[in-house]
Amino acid sequence: MAVSKNKKGTSGGAQSHIRARLTYLQKAATYIYSKQQDFKPGTHTEETECENTTPKTSISTQSPCQAPEEENRDQEPATASLPNPTIRYCLPRQYISHMRGVSRKTQQRLSIETKRTFCKRCDLILIPGVTCTEEIQNASKDRKKPWADVLVIRCSGCETEKRFPQSDRRSKKLKERKQDNKESKDQTAIS
Template structure:
């Protein structure tokens, strides 16, 4: 006698991996912001900063690296918004004005094509660049595209053409002799 199988649980598969990656991202962002704030406060209050851990940025980099490792090993896809805010080279959380700079470039014939704008995010630590198109319309996904017009087959084309009475092998003298 076969055992009854329990119904499968509904919801997000590998929920623990999603929650872990979310926590790692939030912690890395917090420590990156904290490292920028401690650099500004370092000149004002040297006594307080000597007691506080000075290696916030190093820990933030380690958490970013852990985030990438967890997502790869657990085969969890990170959202595109989250991936855009992490440097691929050094795993820094890219925060405009703190750890990254943003610029808009348009190298198309002197900037005449407005749909060719590209946002370039440059990492302040390693100098790597990420480029994202801004004004261009995205092509619809393959499932949402309309299929191309069906081309007629050769048999349909040959059926539509009229059949000539003169064969191509006849010569001009044969055509002149044939009453027509």
């Protein structure tokens, strides 16, 4: 007799460790971002202490997320104490970029909900009103077609737009249209 194979319970298959890694990177990026949002520039001095104690060398060891030193010198003292948004979100961006790279290399698809939480161009976590702006656009004449509403999410870091249709009414695919036409012809032939 044939022996039945034991099915794995909820382990998630052969690549469950990759899924866990992707989930962890996304959660870590959102957690770090939320903690950086709680940070108030005037209340915490550890960051400024670290900047003052680091020696400046002539060799450029900047990462893409760090601002050049010349820009910081030219800024006014009032704005120099406020962290630049592109610098402040560097670690979450790096985690999101790493998550996307892992998913590409392992050929694991990210869910639609996951992909909609970050900018595909600059890897910034998209939070409405904070790092992105949302608006509903309707390009139809006088906005007469309610099914033409499109949600436009604009990233504040790189000004990239994501557009998502908001209507429940969607056009049928070609295969479905052919099948409907075939059924209607069959019904008329029977009558």
